[in-house]
Amino acid sequence: MLKNLVDDELVARGVVVDTSICEHFPYTRQDLYHMAQVSEVKSFDDMLSAHGVGRGCDICKPAIGSIMASLWNEHILDSKHVGLQDTNDTFMANMQKDGTYSVVPRVAGGEITPQKLIVLGSVAQKYGLYTKITGGQRVDLFGARLNELPDIWRELVEAGFETGHAYGKSLRTVKSCVGSSWCRYGVQDSVAMAIRLEERYKGLRSPHKLKSAVSGCTRECAEAQSKDFGIIATENGWNLYVCGNGGIKPRHGDLFATDLDDATLIKYIDRFLMFYIRTADRLQRTSTWMDNLDGGIDYLREVVIEDKLSLAAELEAQMAHIVQTYVCEWKATLEDPKKLQRFRQFVNSDEPDSGVVFVQERQQIRPARPEERLHLVAVGD
């Protein structure tokens, strides 16, 4: 925000602002994306030697790591990519304030069988994890130590779970209400559509996280208008909203198209997402991207619906590639002993990290506060 503020002020004063992503690449993220695509660059090192200088930094490395993932969909822990990843991606889990991690398996559309719920409960009990229902309609398991992550995931994968990408700048969840199957007001099967969309876009890496929701009628119980792409059922099909956001600066999504059939809805979302991935700045949510898009929603309609740039087939083909090459990152990691070697707290010891201290609260664990730690050390606990 501060950078944008300063840049805007400089531009207003007539100063030319350098829009390069960082000192190592004299290009914008959009430039780098297209250069990588056209030249089929598949690693940061090749990108640096062809188009950059120096060794890279914590700005260009994750940005190019994200571009590589969006374009080629290779495993983020492959040796040529792992050094580019942000903290959470590095271990495919979300690091918490005490250095432990949380684990979030995918629960597409928020629909889960009793048997899978039991598995989550059993795994949480076995490893002593704190459990919390998330805003994205899934279950977050907190308090896992780094070395426990593979064991926890082995049990989850064997039970049919996949990674939920809660750690990635990628599709998170597609929430849904119960829709026409159960609700007296529902006009379409919102759960089935949410599952279909989440299964289609899972693993899609993007400039920032992506959230979605599907509501079964205009009462909007799934809050679809606050999502990057949100769908609301109508009696004739689906209304599509784009570029909504909760978070620090809430924004209602713009109504993009109305009364779409299933195939057209998915075709438009494919094109919309890929166009965003191609053209957004690093760490730019769809809402900010829309606010900065010349021509705004009308221009986006021209690109996505009218195919003004003759890009539609290419955008769809690129999405098809991502869908076809999807693999669960955790399942693939469990099958690769080299990747598993990373999941150690210490390189020279198998002892657990004594710095991790939990206390009990409301029948579950939570990280000890500093004063509680001092007390526990004093009484020798």
Ligand code: SF4
């Ligand atoms: S959005 Fe409509 S269909 Fe969905 S739960 Fe609410 S009232 Fe029912």
